Amino acid sequence: MTFPNRRLSIAPMLDYTDRHDRYFLRMLSKHILLYTEMIPANALVHADPEPFLRHDVSEHPVVIQLGGSDPQVLAEASKKAEDAGYCQINLNCGCPSDRVQNGAFGACMMKNANHVADCIAAMKNAVHVPVTVKCRIGVDHDDSWEFFLNFIETVQKAGCEEFIVHARKAWLKGLSPKENREVPPLDYERVLQLKKLHQELTISINGGIKTLEQTKEFLKDLDGVMIGREAYENSWFLNAADAEIFGDNHAVWKSQKELLEAYLPYVAREQTAGCPLTILTRHLSKLFTGFPGARKYRQTLSEEAPKAKDAVSLIRHAMEFVSET
Ligand SMILES: Cc1cc2nc3c(=O)[nH]c(=O)nc-3n(C[C@H](O)[C@H](O)[C@H](O)COP(=O)(O)O)c2cc1C
Structure with missing residues (x-):
């Protein structure tokens, strides 16, 4: 298994960071740490876990994020995730959605640190990975x-040595999940203060970070930076991540079109395996933002994907509208 380097990670994002998006992001960077979307622990334990655990070997290093609050179910789910090859198991204590609150997990778990500690202890007992x-x-x-x-200290005592902190609080009632990513103010200072006090902990910061410059700045004091929305809205900036953040100056893609062409054999393979075109193309729609023709490209993908027969032809056709020069 590849040793995970968390200097720059891509945040878990439901309906965004599915395995196709992760495969694509991995083509942009060999070194970023990838996360799955949040996967309910119950689904791994009480349903067929295979569709939830499926991923391509090239995605590694990839962390699975679990949602749940029953220590035994989380432990069992963690074991299945470890057996499937995930390099770390992450527990979601940050999601404020009503659905998650009804299941008594996500951000509301922060109100009961002792219970989170019980969950972590059970999960750690079940697996060898962090x-x-x-x-x-x-x-x-x-x-x-x-x-x-x-x-933090209560959960640390249960054996958790690594935290990823979204640097704003969550309002559990009255704000939608989207508002909860925008309205409560960011307080980076609190995360920096935590690291200062607990040098022994591995701390990554998340929330509102959009550039490799900002990432480098945070890395002077912290162990990692996690980027969410920007990796979906503007994934191309990750083309420079290996050189800028990980010191690996391998050859990079010369253009978005070159990258997309190289992605097409994967698209063909997944379509043959039965994956719907809408799923295979949704993370590609913003790739050319800013170029002449980007809008027509996006429209073509979104309007034609539900009815098109061949994903590769559709993507090539959409690409023709874009002028990169
Ligand atoms: C569409 C979407 C889905 C998300 N799903 C999850 C999730 O499954 N688990 C989680 O911990 N956070 C989830 N988040 C929150 C992100 O992981 C991240 O904490 C948040 O977007 C702040 O980072 P950013 O400002 O870099 O986007 C989601 C965010 C978005 C935009």
Whole structure:
């Protein structure tokens, strides 16, 4: 298994970072750490786990993120994920959606640090790979430094040595998940303060980070930077990540078109395996943003994918509208 280097990771994003998106992102960078979307632990334990665990070997290193709050179910799910080859298991303690709250997991778990500690202890007991936590800096009115520190230290005592902190709190009632990624203000200082106090912990920062420049700046003080939306809206910036962040100056793609052409054999393979075209093309729609013809490219993909017969021809046809010069 490849040793995971978390200097730059791509955030778990439901309906975004599926295995096709991850395959594509891996073509842009050999070194970024990838995360799955959040996968409910219950689904791995009580349903056929194969569709949830499926991934391509080239995606490695890839972390699985689990959602759940039953220690035994999380432990069993972790074991299945480890057996499937995931290099770390991450527990979601940051998602504020109603669906997640109804299952009593995600961000609401921050209110009960002892219970999260029980979950981590059970998961760690079941696997050899690291078990990590992705959390917020607070929830609702529990947003003091003391609350955050108590959460981290309680979970640390259960054996968690690595945290990814989305540097804003979550409001569990009244804000949609989208608003919860925008409205509560970012407080990077709190994450930096945590690292200063707990040098022994591995700490990554997340929230509103969009460039490799910002990433390098945070890496002076922290172990890792996690980028979410920008990796979906503007994935091309990752073409420079291996050189800029990991010091690996291998040859990179000369253009988006060259990258997309190289991706087409994967698209053909997955279509033959039965994957719908809409799923195979949705993460490609923003690739040419800013170029003449980008809009027509995007429209062609989104309008024709539901009815097209051949994904490769569709993508090539859409690409013809774009002028890269
Ligand atoms: C569409 C979407 C889906 C998301 N799904 C998840 C998820 O499954 N698990 C999770 O921990 N966070 C999820 N997030 C939150 C991101 O992981 C990240 O914490 C957040 O977007 C802030 O980072 P950013 O400002 O770089 O986007 C999601 C975000 C978006 C935009």
